[in-house]
Amino acid sequence: MxxxxxxxxxxxxxxxxxxxxxxxxxxxxxxxxxxxxxxxxxxxxxxxxxxxxxxxxxxxxxxxxxxxxxxxxxxxxxxxxxxxxxxxxxxxxxxxxxxxxxxxxxxxxxxxxxxxxxxxxxxxxxxxRISPAEIESLGDVFLAREQGDLRKIYSRKDGSLTQKILSLRENLIRVQAILDTAIDFADEYSNVVGQARSPLKMTIHECSEIIQRYSTFKNAAAVSRLVIAGKPNAGKSSLFNALLGHYRAIVHEEAGTTRDVIEEDMEVGGQRWKLVDTAGFRESDEAREKEGIEIGERFLASSQFWILVVDGSSGITHEEEALIEKYRSKPHLVVWNKKDLSAWREPSQKWYRSSVHPLSAQTGEGIVELWKKLDLHLSSRESPGPLPTAVESQRLITALESMRTLLAALERGENPESLSEKNREAVRTLEAVVGEVGIEDVLDRVFGEFCIGK
Ligand SMILES: Nc1nc2c(ncn2[C@@H]2O[C@H](COP(=O)(O)OP(=O)(O)OP(=O)(O)O)[C@@H](O)[C@H]2O)c(=O)[nH]1
Ligand SMILES: [Mg+2]
Incomplete structure (x- = not known):
């Protein structure tokens, strides 16, 4: 050590x-x-x-x-x-x-x-030369996995977590007032104590959310999937390659080239996404291809965003329209591909309503604009609210435990004096969340994870 x-x-x-x-x-x-x-x-x-x-x-x-x-x-x-x-x-x-x-x-x-x-x-x-709190934030810079993480870490200085904790403390102060009333009016006990339940539960819920935010940051929550779907030969693999900026998926003029699912990491809107190229959607008798298509649809069903690639030189089919209908509620864009071909036609008016984007995956025309649209669509995925540090999150867990102890005592119908004491403890632990960070707080967590040479 x-x-x-x-x-x-x-x-x-x-x-x-x-x-x-x-x-x-x-x-x-x-x-x-x-x-x-x-x-x-x-x-x-x-x-x-x-x-x-x-x-x-x-x-x-x-x-x-x-x-x-x-x-x-x-x-x-x-x-x-x-x-x-x-x-x-x-x-x-x-x-x-x-x-x-x-x-x-x-x-x-x-x-x-x-x-x-x-x-x-x-x-x-x-x-x-450096405070424990700065060391801790530095530790998180090394844990960061995507550019959006940096924004969350650097914006901690704006004091929004302190504001949030203080507003949660206000909830507990209200609970305190309710419990003190219950002490004075013993015959109204159940009615008065019942009023404490709602602000307490709300505070517990909000604390859990903040704690969850840190654990999601630290453990890199499951990366969201952006699935590219469409009929065979529409240009899905070409778009996949164009978005990644290099040749990864095999592109071929023969329909049914992509048989299974290919995934690659990419960053959009400051966050990591898995870009998924799927096999074309169509009825198929061939067992292997069928398997690929089914896997593709499973991925589509579990995706957070999807792109339908339509071959704009042959127009949209009923199958593709049905696919949009089926996954309409899932955020998506429709790419009207192969704009470079003379047979390419503007999509009919009704398709503009579902965010149609014309481009050529082959020449790259329209790719930059597609990136911009994706940035816009995908950067709002973030859960709002400040990111706590590891120390704050650990202290919040202690505060949460004391609030849960209070809630359990309240449900058991403990006497108001005992509830009042438990709530005071909850207030103390919550106030401690934003208290000063000492070197002991960060010693094991940060230094154990720091690189040699840092
Ligand atoms: N002219 C032109 N051809 C394109 C464009 N995008 C794709 N293609 C061609 O269309 C054919 C199919 O492209 P892929 O990217 O393999 O299509 P896919 O949707 O992945 O096809 P499957 O994997 O078979 O389902 C290839 O010959 C590509 O070169 C485009 O924007 N313009
Ligand atoms: Mg393909």
Whole structure:
């Protein structure tokens, strides 16, 4: 555990950049001897020695025996004005496995220690450079899976969760007033206490929703599906490829090319979606193709959004009209494909009502506009409301438990004094949700999940 091993007199290092090999590797070092160690193995190309001043210097890295490791850019940060608050060095060398291994071996020989997960950030906290709440948000930035997550994390600062918690607290204060009345008017007990049930249940429901929001964020709720459907040869696979921007699904002039379902991740409206290419809908005797079509329709039934691709050069069929009718209530767009062909005709007026989009999946004409429409349609999927942090969500679980205890006691018909005490406890736990975050709160959760080098 980080806390037990922490020793600020040690100088630590870690590879802070991604997996090797890579164009560039960044090896960070921080601690009282960081500058000393760097000056022993790095020689500036311009001559002289490395200086202890905020700088970026090009030069050569060598091991302790003087044999060259790499040409490298060295960044010098002087404490306390550095990320960790200590003297810190960044070696930006070539992202080659032997270069980085040799550099790490050299740093160990000099007396530096490999950093633990989150140790740089922990030192930054101890040196007053970063608060536990900031560390926690930083942890969530690494957990984020889609661009929309970043917006939720960065907008926490607007205080909307605090506002929400305060309004829920108001509900409990109302419950308190009701319970206090019940103490004073014992003969009206059941009538008065009954009035507490509704605001309490509402508060419980809203707390559960906020908690759910964090667990959905952290555990990446099932990704929504955008299914492309249509009759064989309409150009579904061509559209699938055009949307993904590369050739993934096999496109062929022979109808029935796609036999099963192909899925790829894509991001629309700041969120992750699974784009699904299905086999064309039609009656088929061929067992294998039939299976593909059925799977396709199952996917369509469970999708959150779907696109019907119509071959605009031959027009819409009764089967396709029936499909729109069947899944009309599910959000969708109709793509009027093959606009590049001379046989292509504008859809008849009635189809405009269901958001028809003309394009050519083959030439790409109209794809950008389709993206814009999808962005518009799909970005409103988000559940509204602020995203709590892990600590807030944990504290909300405690508050929820105390509210549920109160509700159970209320249903059992406990005496109003005892209910009143339980409600006071619920108010306290709810107020604690937005209380200050201490380092102990984030220690296990954040540092355990941080990358080495962060
Ligand atoms: N001219 C033209 N041809 C297109 C367009 N889109 C698709 N095609 C052609 O239409 C044929 C069928 O395209 P696919 O994308 O395989 O159609 P599909 O709907 O996936 O077909 P199945 O998988 O068989 O159900 C291919 O020859 C494509 O090149 C388009 O916008 N313009
Ligand atoms: Mg296909």
């Amino acid at each position: 980080l806390r037990d091993n922490l020793n600020l007199s040690k100088t630590i290092f870690a590879l802070a950049s991604g997996r090797l090999p890579a164009a560039v590797a960044i090896v960070k070092m921080s601690g009282p001897d960081a500058f000393l160690f760097a000056s022993k193995i790095f020689k500036p190309a311009a001559g002289g020695a490395l200086e202890l001043k905020r700088s970026m210097v090009w030069g050569t890295l060598s091991d302790v025996q003087g044999s060259k490791i790499d040409d490298c850019l060295t960044l010098v940060f002087v404490g306390p004005n550095s990320h960790t608050g200590e003297n810190a060095i960044e070696f930006q060398c070539h992202g080659s496995v032997p270069v980085v291994r040799k550099l790490e071996k050299t740093l160990i020989e000099l007396g530096a220690h490999p950093a633990e997960r989150g140790e740089f950030s922990y030192r930054a906290h101890l040196n007053g």
